[in-house]
Amino acid sequence: MTVFFSKKCEYGLQAVLFMAAREYDCVCPAEEISKKLIIPREFISKILQSLTESGIIESKKGKAGGFKLAKHPSKIKLIDIVEAIDGLDSFNSCVLGFPHCSPDKPCPVHDQWGALRTKAYEMLSSETIDKFKEKTLNKIKI
Amino acid sequence: MTVFFSKKCEYGLQAVLFMAAREYDCVCPAEEISKKLIIPREFISKILQSLTESGIIESKKGKAGGFKLAKHPSKIKLIDIVEAIDGLDSFNSCVLGFPHCSPDKPCPVHDQWGALRTKAYEMLSSETIDKFKEKTLNKIKI
DNA sequence: ACTTTATCAGATTATAAAGTCTGATTATCT
DNA sequence: AGATAATCAGACTTTATAATCTGATAAAGT
Numbered sequence: 122m123t124v125f126f127s128k129k130c131e132y133g134l135q136a137v138l139f140m141a142a143r144e145y146d147c148v149c150p151a152e153e154i155s156k157k158l159i160i161p162r163e164f165i166s167k168i169l170q171s172l173t174e175s176g177i178i179e180s181k182k183g184k185a186g187g188f189k190l191a192k193h194p195s196k197i198k199l200i201d202i203v204e205a206i207d208g209l210d211s212f213n214s215c216v217l218g219f220p221h222c223s224p225d226k227p228c229p230v231h232d233q234w235g236a237l238r239t240k241a242y243e244m245l246s247s248e249t250i251d252k253f254k255e256k257t258l259n260k261i262k263i
Numbered sequence: 264m265t266v267f268f269s270k271k272c273e274y275g276l277q278a279v280l281f282m283a284a285r286e287y288d289c290v291c292p293a294e295e296i297s298k299k300l301i302i303p304r305e306f307i308s309k310i311l312q313s314l315t316e317s318g319i320i321e322s323k324k325g326k327a328g329g330f331k332l333a334k335h336p337s338k339i340k341l342i343d344i345v346e347a348i349d350g351l352d353s354f355n356s357c358v359l360g361f362p363h364c365s366p367d368k369p370c371p372v373h374d375q376w377g378a379l380r381t382k383a384y385e386m387l388s389s390e391t392i393d394k395f396k397e398k399t400l401n402k403i404k405i
Numbered sequence: 406a407c408t409t410t411a412t413c414a415g416a417t418t419a420t421a422a423a424g425t426c427t428g429a430t431t432a433t434c435t
Numbered sequence: 436a437g438a439t440a441a442t443c444a445g446a447c448t449t450t451a452t453a454a455t456c457t458g459a460t461a462a463a464g465t
Binding site for chain 3: 269270271303304305306309323324325326327328
């Protein structure tokens with residue numbers, strides 16, 4: 122296996138990047154997101170619903186309804202989405218699964234994994250998603 | 264969620280580190296490994312069985328039977344265990360779940376994740392497990 | 406006001422991972 | 436040779452994640 126994010130989280134990240142790559146304030150129906158990203162319709166709906174609860178996106182009901190970012194892309198970081206869906210626990214636990222792993226009782230890869238985890242956190246938190254528009258377009262046709 | 268290794272893999276890594284920290288050629292019954300590492304008996308048995316098939320450890324049946332390393336700890340790397348249990352697929356796939364992620368069509372975190380993945384691979388493959396004896400003893404009482 | 410088109414909410418199903426059980430087999434000790 | 440103590444093998448159960456279905460609700464256009 123060796124996953125890093127859950128499927129839910131991957132899909133959530135993709136969907137938010139998709140919305141950020143479009144015109145600001147443009148409302149995207151779940152149906153469209155489902156088709157463009159090839160994610161089961163009802164599954165992405167549920168994920169978007171939970172991101173709405175977290176305040177990252179907002180929903181608009183009725184005809185011409187859908188989802189849009191709740192704030193400007195320059196205010197959103199990837200880590201916000203990860204935190205909302207998967208949580209941040211894995212950034213604080215031993216990669217080998219040993220209990221109570223700490224600097225004074227380190228596991229065999231404690232220091233190295235610690236450094237990597239910090240880098241991963243930076244990867245997700247140093248830039249806001251408005252910077253990712255171009256690269257998102259590599260992956261999704263809008 | 265945000266796992267890196269599956270539970271199976273974590274347990275497998277712990278068990279092999281445990282064996283490597285003991286006297287060379289010492290046979291460890293599954294029962295003992297289960298108790299020391301607090302892993303369900305039948306579950307660790309299955310994992311050890313599969314590591315036996317992979318040729319990383321060997322089993323000895325009958326009274327005073329159990330498992331021991333198939334080769335000297337200086338010939339075993341953590342990546343061998345990861346490969347045997349989880350496989351190496353995740354070292355070759357997009358962390359955001361986009362299909363066909365490549366240098367010419369990179370996803371928003373392609374370069375950074377690539378670098379991290381390389382570091383993670385190095386963490387698991389640069390040293391052999393005979394170097395980990397001391398740190399393993401931090402985590403497991405023998 | 407009515408129809409359409411969308412989300413919303415919660416129950417349900419499917420699949421995969423984690424963990425358990427049981428009976429057979431095998432080796433060692435007495 | 437027989438008893439014992441272990442693995443071995445495979446079926447089974449449980450739990451968590453992924454995905455689906457259905458009916459209610461709500462907003463916008465006519």
